[in-house]
Structure formats: C-alpha cells, structure tokens
Amino acid sequence: MHPPVPSRPTVPPAAAGPAPLLATVVAAARRRALRDGDRQVDTAHLLHALVESDPEARAAFDGEERVARVLGYLVQRSIGYGLRWQRSAEGAEVPRPLPAVRAGEGARRRTSRWSPAAAAALEEALRRAAARGEEQPHGLDLLAGLAADPDSRAGEVLRHAGVDPPVLGARAVALASVIAPRGAGALAGETEV
Numbered sequence: 001m002h003p004p005v006p007s008r009p010t011v012p013p014a015a016a017g018p019a020p021l022l023a024t025v026v027a028a029a030r031r032r033a034l035r036d037g038d039r040q041v042d043t044a045h046l047l048h049a050l051v052e053s054d055p056e057a058r059a060a061f062d063g064e065e066r067v068a069r070v071l072g073y074l075v076q077r078s079i080g081y082g083l084r085w086q087r088s089a090e091g092a093e094v095p096r097p098l099p100a101v102r103a104g105e106g107a108r109r110r111t112s113r114w115s116p117a118a119a120a121a122l123e124e125a126l127r128r129a130a131a132r133g134e135e136q137p138h139g140l141d142l143l144a145g146l147a148a149d150p151d152s153r154a155g156e157v158l159r160h161a162g163v164d165p166p167v168l169g170a171r172a173v174a175l176a177s178v179i180a181p182r183g184a185g186a187l188a189g190e191t192e193v
Contacts, residue, residue: 021139025049026122042115043154046122047146048074054139056179060172061163069161077157117152121145128176140176144169 028049033041050057051071061067114122124145125137146154147169155165 021054022125022136022142024053025139025142028053029118040113040115041118043117043121043146043149043152044074044077044157046118046142047154047157048077050139050142050146054143056175057139057143057172060140060143060168060175062171066161066163070158070163073157073161115153117149117154120149121152121154124148138176138179140172140179144172144176147172 025046026049029041029045032045032048036045038045047070051067051074058064058067061070121142122145125141128141128144129135129137146152147158147165149155150159150165158165158168
C-alpha cells in the first residue's frame with residue numbers, strides 16, 4: 001500500500017481582494033521560469049503572467065494591439081528569444097529569495113530565486129498597496145512596479161513592443177487610483193449610492 005499523497009495548501013477562493021491574483025501571478029511566473037529553464041524568476045516572467053491573468057493590467061496598455069504585441073514578444077522569449085537570458089541573471093546582484101509574497105502561497109515547497117529587479121517590482125507593488133492601507137497589491141500596482149525599471153527585462157520587452165515603460169507606469173498608477181478605492185469599498189461591504 002502506498003502512503004497517502006499530502007494535499008498542497010492553496011489560497012482560499014473566498015479570500016477577499018487581489019491576493020488571489022497576486023498569488024496566481026507569482027505562481028505562474030515561477031512555473032514559466034522553471035519551464036523555460038531560467039536560473040531565476042525575472043521581470044519578464046512577472047510581466048507575462050500579469051498580462052495573461054489581469055484584465056485591469058491589460059487595460060493600462062494603449063489598446064489590444066499593444067497587448068498582443070507585448071504578449072507576442074513574451075511568447076518569443078519563452079520559445080527562444082530569451083535563450084541568451086538563460087545564461088545570465090537579470091541585474092548585477094545575486095538572485096535572492098523573496099519573503100514578502102510567500103505568506104499567501106501556502107506551504108514553502110522550495111525557495112525560488114528572484115532577480116533583484118523582480119523582487120524590487122514586487123516590493124514596490126506591496127509598498128503601493130500599503131500606502132492605500134491595503135494588505136495586498138492589485139495587478140496595476142505590480143505593473144507600475146515593473147514599468148518603474150525601464151532597464152529590466154520587462155522594460156526591454158515593453159520597448160521592443162513599442163510601449164514606453166514610464167508612460168505605461170503612469171497609466172497603471174492613474175487606473176489604480178480609480179480602481180483601488182472602488183475595490184477597497186467593495187471589500188469593506190460598502191455600496192455605492
């Protein structure tokens with residue numbers, strides 16, 4: 001007889017707010033890095049996962065054609081465009097584990113390595129949420145954090161797709177200021193009259 005397979009803890013579906021989205025994006029970025037054979041999770045992995053899973057983040061781009069171009073470059077990266085990236089680390093520092101997001105992801109399976117730029121983008125997203133008094137960032141917070149470093153791999157992909165990272169970041173911040181208060185009120189059970 002085989003021992004029972006332990007079940008993996010998951011983020012509860014009833015969890016309020018954007019926490020499930022962030023956990024989804026982080027998990028998808030980790031899977032993409034592993035599947036691509038990359039040494040670390042970088043900003044392009046985060047951007048790819050975010051654009052695929054968050055309609056609010058996609059709305060920050062200048063139309064669906066721009067989103068399609070960004071996704072096209074990200075797909076090219078995963079099927080060969082990024083082979084040169086597999087042999088190098090994003091940023092000059094040593095990849096480090098990211099402690100800030102692990103709490104919502106269940107049990108620690110193995111430590112993922114994050115590029116310094118990816119860790120900084122996630123930390124910036126968390127900082128933006130905290131400034132609004134929220135525990136978890138929205139996808140727009142992460143998009144603003146990714147766009148804040150135009151020299152990162154996400155910035156490189158955005159530029160190749162014809163997207164100006166600072167302009168995208170400003171759009172993400174503007175949309176977050178409209179969406180976040182509405183989302184915070186909805187979480188608190190407030191209704192608009």
